[in-house]
Structure formats: structure tokens, C-alpha cells
Amino acid sequence: MSTGLKRIRNIFNTTLGFYLLVVVLFTLKTYLCYRTDFTLGSSGSVQNFLLFVNPIPSAMLLFGIALYFRGKLSYWLMLIIDFLQSTWLFANILYYREFSDFLSMGIIKGTGDVQNNLGKSLMEILHPTDFIAYADIILLILLLLFRVIKIEKKPFKKRYALLITVLSFVLMFAEYNVANADRSGLLTRTFDNNYIVKYLGLNEYAAFNIYQNHKETATRANAKEKDLKQVQDFIKKNQISPNAEYYGKEKGKNVFIIHLESFQQFLIDYKVDGKEVTPNINKFYHNQNTLAFDNFYHQVAQGKTSDAETMLENSLYGLPQGSAMVSYGAQNTYQAAPSILNQDGYSSASFHGDVPTFWNRNNAYKSWGYEYFFSSSYYKNKPEYNVGYGMKDKIFFDQSIKYIQQLPQPFYAKMITLTNHYPYELDKQNTDFPATNTGDSTVDPYVQTAHYLDQSFGEFQDYLEKSGLAKNSVVVLYGDHYGISNNHRPAIAKLLGKKSVNKYDLAQFQKVPFMINGSNINGKVDHTYGGEIDVLPTLLHLLGVNNDNMIQFGHDLLSANNQQIVPFRNGDFVSKQYTKVGGTIYDTSTGKEIKPDDEQKKQIQTIQDYVNDSLSNSDKVIYGDLLRFHKINGYKPVNKKEINYGKTDALKKLEQTNKSKKTDLVSQNDNKSTVSDFSTDAPELK
Known part of the structure; x- marks a missing residue:
């Protein structure tokens, strides 16, 4: 062995040398994962420099803990710490691939509520190369096992260990100052989590998130009634x-909210091989009694579907991290659509072909005032009835009819579809539509499950007509969030018929459908800009319900005074004039990037101030549970103790209510069931 190699080996045979090797390998591995597994958008020398060095300070600090111990224990501690950090990195790689975001305490706390049926998705998400997150640990263990590196037995001096700890904090502080100089207000303003990881690192993001979570808990404990005033x-x-033209137009009608899982606006009128992907929804979209909004955006963050439901039924934004339904669904006070309409004589029910604990719905729905929740225990189930995240949509609608016909009218009913969910799987007997040919295995089957969802909706719509419910119901269709994440840029470009897509294109790709159909509505395609936060006030006004004194952050999309500003959770926005993505401003009508002049800067800042204030005030309501202090004349707060979603108790309550009221569909149909009015071609039921 050459003298040079011996010297290098001698260095690694010391505790300090092994420590430095661990830090270097961990840093290189993390940087490689930053580049290959995340889309952090680093640009310029400062951002690229920080991206490379940001794993170092926290790695020095955490691995440095082992230096306070001696011999084998020191080495074992470094390997254990490396394993824990690598597992955190590995978990974020998988989560980011699916959700384009990083894990948070809110998501982790809610793992038990969202883990059901995730196993199959995990196998779809997992790539063999992901295990590179553990490569350095394997290498280090082999070096120790084969005694290429020998364990130093004498203790590392405590004063040197302390010096390394201090140095790591100094480097963290220096890193933060450089980052904050490049991105002002990095931790104080509402930014995407990508910014924090890009500038500070994955471990620092975790620490900041834990701090935020603690702060949120303390905020609720310290909240006072006066906080509601602002x-x-x-x-x-x-x-x-x-x-005035629309107010009360559909007063007293039943309301169906049809939740189109992962359904994006581009699917409307989209064709593959000359065939319409969604012919039934297209027909509904263009119906003479349908108000269809073609500039409507999802506004979800980490909470995905739960964020969409929170906005849709409360006109409150989802949280910057985690899910409001999971973290605050049980204990908070809400003024949600079910409880508001209950004051107006409505009954309310949600239908969902999966377990009730998913997204903590069994608790959140009680807080929102849902009287009934028909979840998996209410449905007959067989293995072939399910795919992905729950019951196939055709079977779900088929089995829901017997409960719909028992609901006292008028009712507010939400139907949550599931089949059009990642990983967009469907068995051969239900697949009769061609996939797209983008070459992306995640994207190409998307139109097939969307087509199946469309067929399911068509069957349900036929039932509404045959049973007579259509003439006395408002039917709302909405897409909860994207189905194809922005990580699939080449495939998105092919879907849109473009050579490539930029940030503006991706922002426009976040459009989802929103349609309202009612017999008294003069239908049209409305170009008003809006989002999920605006659904509740729009719907309430159509039903003639006054919301003047309610805490709602959305606006009636049909109002002539609507500012048409769509805030996104990360602080970006779309308005009629401007689209802001990160630090880039586009002309919304042309899609061209603009360099704002002084007047435009003032206009953009006014919009940004509104966006920031809207998001922060909504957060105050949720974090502080401020609606517990809010009183509305004539409005009775939800009494969760009166609500029981157990099948026996709920069906007994339905039976007793219908005996006295006789407003349910069966009673109005001379006590004859309408189940036979529903027809499906689901092969599983033949």
C-alpha cells in the first residue's frame, strides 16, 4: 500500500476521520437525491451553492452527538443517526413523488387516518434507485466489517466535540443569513416547502415544521374572543x-355534490383516438341548465382531498402543512354547509366507499354537522368490487341508491368517487377506452379511469332523471385536485399538444371542473376566475341563504363585484390580469412573462396583500379555533353528541324521521323503492 493511501486510511481509522467520512458521504447522497428525486427549482450560483452545502450543518450537528461517546458506541451511534436521517430522506422521496411536497408533522400525525389502502400505491411509487438513500450506510458497515476502517478505542476529547457542535450552529446561522438575503422572509412569509428545503435543507425543514406544529398547538390554547375581530x-x-338575478333561484332544492376524484379541467371535451374521454360530463358541462366555470382552480396543499372538502364546505383554506380535517377536524368549531343548511330544514349525508377514518372524516364530518355518513360498513363488499382506494364508482353509486331514497327532503348529499385516483388502475373487464401514448406509465392510464368515472356519473344521472330527483335537485360537479402532478412535464406537454411547458402552463394545468346544474338556471360557460374557496358562498346564494354574518373567505362567483383573485396555499395567485408563479409574473390572458412597470407593481402588490391576508386570517380561524367565539343570530352550533354514524343507529334514525316527515323519495313514491330506476353495466354485478 502506498504511503499516501496509508495516511488516508490512518485518518479514517480515527474517530474524527470516520465522522468526517460519514458527513461527506451523507452530504453527497443527499445532494444526489435533491437533484434526482425532487424538483426544487434551484437557479443561480447562490441557490445551487446552498443546495449543495445545506445538508452539512445539520449532519455535523447530529452526527456530532456520537463524538461525546467513546469507542464502538460512538461508531454505532453515527450509523444509527445516519439510518434515521436516511429513512427521513427515503420517506420524503416517496411522498414527494406522489404529492410534490414534503412530509410534515400534520401528515405524520394523520398517518393512521390516511394509510388505508396505500400499500398498492406505495409499490407503484417505489423505484429501486430510491434505496440509494441507504447506500452510504451499507458502505460504512462493510468498511467496518472487513476492517478496512478500524474503530479507535480512545475517547474523542469533549472540548473538540463541543467545538464541532458550536461550529455546526455557526454554519446553520450563516447558511440562513445567506438564504434570507437571497429570499427575503424565507421563514416568516407563506412560501412553498420547496423553498425551505432548497435553501436550508431537509432536516432544517423538519425542525421548522416541528416548531410550527408546536406553535399552532399553543396558538389554539392562547386564542381569545378578541382575536376574531381582525x-x-x-x-x-x-x-x-x-x-340578484341568481339569488334564491334554486331555493329549497336538494343538493348533490359529486366529488370527481383527481379530475382536471383539460379532460372536458378531450379526445383520445377521436373518442371523447368524458362524453357524459361533457354533455352535462354544455347543458342549457348548467353554469360551468372554465377558469376554476383547485387550491389544495398537503391535505389534497381533505383540503378540497374543507374549502368547498367551509370556505376556509387548507393549512400550509398537514390537513385541517386530520389535525383540527374533531376539536374545532365550524360553520359548514351541512350545518348551515340544516338551519334551513335540510338533512345532510356524505357517501364514501371506503373506511370512515380516512382523512379523519368520521370526526370532521360530525364537526361540520353531517347527520349521516354512509361509509364502507354500509356497503356490501367483495374483493372484485374494489380497486385502489376503495369501491369502484359504478358499484358505489349502485349501492348508494337505497340510502339516497331514504333521505328526508330537501337534503344535502355529497358523493365521493374514488376510482379515478392514482395509480389509475382498472381491471381489464372495466377498461374499454384507449390509454394516451405519452410514454409516461403514470399518466397514460389516467384517461381510462376518468372514462370509467364518466360512465359511472352517466348512470347516476340517468337515475336522477328516472326517479324524478333531477327536477327538484341542484347537481354540483367539481374536481378536487390535480390527477397529474407537475413532475410529469414531458407528458403534460404531449397531452396539451405542446413541445414543452413553462410555469404558466403548469399553473393553468391546475384548473379543475366546477359546474352547477338546476332547472331554474340559464346555463352558460362562465369565464370568471375562481377556486374551491368560492363554492360555498356561490351555492348558498343560489339557494337563497344569507351568509352576511358568516366567516367565509370565498366569494360568490356570480356576483358582478367579484375581484376574481384565486389565492394558492404557497402565496402564488391567478387573477384576471396577472398570474404569479414563484417570483415570475405572467399576463393571464396571453401567458407571456412580464416585467412589471411601477403601476403594475402596485396592482400586483395589492393582489398579493389580499392573498397573504386571506390565507393568514383563515389560518388564524383554524389554528385558534376562533369560530367557537362566533355567534350568529338564528344559527344553532353543531352538537356532535347528537350525531352517530353507526349503521344500526343511523338507519333507525332515518326510519323514525321518515315515519314522521314522509318527505323522503320512497314515501313520495307510494312507498315503492326506486332502486330499480338505477341501471349499471358493471360486470361485477352481472
Whole structure:
């Protein structure tokens, strides 16, 4: 062995040398994962430099803990710490691939509520190369086992260990200052989690997230009634009057909310090999009694579907991290659509072909005032009835009819479809539509499950017509969030018929459908800009329900005074004039990037101030549970103790209510069931 190699080996045969090797290998591995597994958008010398060095300070600090111990224990501690950090990295690689975001304490706390049926998705998400997250540990263990590196038995001096600890904090502080100089207000303003990881690192993001979570818990404990005043002032300042032409147009009608899972706007009128992907939804979209909004955006963050439901039924934004339904669904007070309409004589029910604990729905729905929740225990189930995240949509609609016909009218009913969910799997007997040919295995089957969802909706719509419910119901269709994440840029470009896509294109790709159909509505395709936060006030005004004194952050999309500003959870926005993505501003009508002049900067800042205030005030409501202090004349808060979703108790309550009220569909049909009015071609039921 040459003298040079011996010297290098002698260095690694010391505790300090092994420590430095661990830090270097961990840093290189993390940087490689940053580049290959995440889309952090680093640009310029400062950002690229920080991206490379940001794993070092926290690695020095955490691995440095082992230096306070001696001999084998020191080495074992470094390997254990490396394993824990690598597992955190590995978990984020998988989560990011599916959700384009990083794990948070809110998500981790809610793991038990969202883990059901995730096994199959995990196998779809997992790539063999992901295990590179553990490569350095394997290498280090082999070096020790084969005694290429020998364990130093004498203790590492404590003063040197302390010096390394201090140095790691100094480097963290220096890193933060450089990052904050390049991105002002990095930790104080509402930014995408990608920014924090890009500038500070994955471990620092975790630490900041834990701090945020603790702060949120303390905020609720310390919240006072006076804290609501600032929120009310903001709501009052931005309140707009309803459109007199539409106000009360559908008063007293049943409401169906059809939740189109992972359904994006581009699917409307989209064709593959000359065939419409969604012919039934297309027909509904263009119906003479349908108000269809073609500039409607999902606004979800980490909570995905739960964020969409929170916005849709509460007009409150989802949280910056985690899910409001999971973290605050049980204990908070809400003024949600079911409880609001209950004051107006409505019954309410949600239908979902999966377990009730998913997204903590069994608790959140009680807080929202849902009287009934028909989840998996209410449905007959067989293995072939399910795919991915739950019951296939055709079977779900088929089995829901017997409960729908028992609901006292008028009712508010939400139907949550599931089949069009990642990984977009469908058995051969249900697949009769061609896949796209982008070459992306995640994207190409998307149109097939979307087509199946469309067929399912078509069957349900036929039932509404045959049973007579259609004429006395408002039917709302909406897409909860994207189905194809922005990580699939080449495939998105092919879907859109473009050579490539930029940030503006990706922002526009976040459009989802929103349609309202009612017999008294003069239908049209409305170009108003809006999002999920706007659904509740729009629907309430159509039903003739006054929301003047309610805490709602959305606006009636039909009002002439609507500002048409769509805030996104990361602080970006779309308005009629401008689209902001990160630090880039586009002309919304042309899609061209603009360099704002002084007047435009003022306009953009006014919009940004509204976006920031809207998000922060909504957060105050949820974190502080401020609605517990809010009183509305004539509004009775939800009494969760009166609500029981157990099948026996719920069906008994339905039976007793219908005996006294006789407003359910069966009673109005001379006590004859309408189940036979529903027809499906589901092969599993033949």
C-alpha cells in the first residue's frame, strides 16, 4: 500500500476521520437525491451553492452527538443517526413523488387516518434507485466489517466535540443569513416547502415544521374572543353582494355534490383516438341548465382531498402543512354547509366507499354537522368490487341508491368517487377506452379511469332523471385536485399538444371542473376566475341563504363585484390580469412573462396583500379555533353528541324521521323503492 493511501486510511481509522467520512458521504447522497428525486427549482450560483452545502450543518450537528461517546458506541451511534436521517430522506422521496411536497408533522400525525389502502400505491411509487438513500450506510458497515476502517478505542476529547457542535450552529446561522438575503422572509412569509428545503435543507425543514406544529398547538390554547375581530374586519372589508338575478333561484332544492376524484379541467371535451374521454360530463358541462366555470382552480396543499372538502364546505383554506380535517377536524368549531343548511330544514349525508377514518372524516364530518355518513360498513363488499382506494364508482353509486331514497327532503348529499385516483388502475373487464401514448406509465392510464368515472356519473344521472330527483335537485360537479402532478412535464406537454411547458402552463394545468346544474338556471360557460374557496358562498346564494354574518373567505362567483383573485396555499395567485408563479409574473390572458412597470407593481402588490391576508386570517380561524367565539343570530352550533354514524343507529334514525316527515323519495313514491330506476353495466354485478 502506498504511503499516501496509508495516511488516508490512518485518518479514517480515527474517530474524527470516520465522522468526517460519514458527513461527506451523507452530504453527497443527499445532494444526489435533491437533484434526482425532487424538483426544487434551484437557479443561480447562490441557490445551487446552498443546495449543495445545506445538508452539512445539520449532519455535523447530529452526527456530532456520537463524538461525546467513546469507542464502538460512538461508531454505532453515527450509523444509527445516519439510518434515521436516511429513512427521513427515503420517506420524503416517496411522498414527494406522489404529492410534490414534503412530509410534515400534520401528515405524520394523520398517518393512521390516511394509510388505508396505500400499500398498492406505495409499490407503484417505489423505484429501486430510491434505496440509494441507504447506500452510504451499507458502505460504512462493510468498511467496518472487513476492517478496512478500524474503530479507535480512545475517547474523542469533549472540548473538540463541543467545538464541532458550536461550529455546526455557526454554519446553520450563516447558511440562513445567506438564504434570507437571497429570499427575503424565507421563514416568516407563506412560501412553498420547496423553498425551505432548497435553501436550508431537509432536516432544517423538519425542525421548522416541528416548531410550527408546536406553535399552532399553543396558538389554539392562547386564542381569545378578541382575536376574531381582525378576521371579521377582513371579511367585512372584502364582502360582496350577491347577483340578484341568481339569488334564491334554486331555493329549497336538494343538493348533490359529486366529488370527481383527481379530475382536471383539460379532460372536458378531450379526445383520445377521436373518442371523447368524458362524453357524459361533457354533455352535462354544455347543458342549457348548467353554469360551468372554465377558469376554476383547485387550491389544495398537503391535505389534497381533505383540503378540497374543507374549502368547498367551509370556505376556509387548507393549512400550509398537514390537513385541517386530520389535525383540527374533531376539536374545532365550524360553520359548514351541512350545518348551515340544516338551519334551513335540510338533512345532510356524505357517501364514501371506503373506511370512515380516512382523512379523519368520521370526526370532521360530525364537526361540520353531517347527520349521516354512509361509509364502507354500509356497503356490501367483495374483493372484485374494489380497486385502489376503495369501491369502484359504478358499484358505489349502485349501492348508494337505497340510502339516497331514504333521505328526508330537501337534503344535502355529497358523493365521493374514488376510482379515478392514482395509480389509475382498472381491471381489464372495466377498461374499454384507449390509454394516451405519452410514454409516461403514470399518466397514460389516467384517461381510462376518468372514462370509467364518466360512465359511472352517466348512470347516476340517468337515475336522477328516472326517479324524478333531477327536477327538484341542484347537481354540483367539481374536481378536487390535480390527477397529474407537475413532475410529469414531458407528458403534460404531449397531452396539451405542446413541445414543452413553462410555469404558466403548469399553473393553468391546475384548473379543475366546477359546474352547477338546476332547472331554474340559464346555463352558460362562465369565464370568471375562481377556486374551491368560492363554492360555498356561490351555492348558498343560489339557494337563497344569507351568509352576511358568516366567516367565509370565498366569494360568490356570480356576483358582478367579484375581484376574481384565486389565492394558492404557497402565496402564488391567478387573477384576471396577472398570474404569479414563484417570483415570475405572467399576463393571464396571453401567458407571456412580464416585467412589471411601477403601476403594475402596485396592482400586483395589492393582489398579493389580499392573498397573504386571506390565507393568514383563515389560518388564524383554524389554528385558534376562533369560530367557537362566533355567534350568529338564528344559527344553532353543531352538537356532535347528537350525531352517530353507526349503521344500526343511523338507519333507525332515518326510519323514525321518515315515519314522521314522509318527505323522503320512497314515501313520495307510494312507498315503492326506486332502486330499480338505477341501471349499471358493471360486470361485477352481472
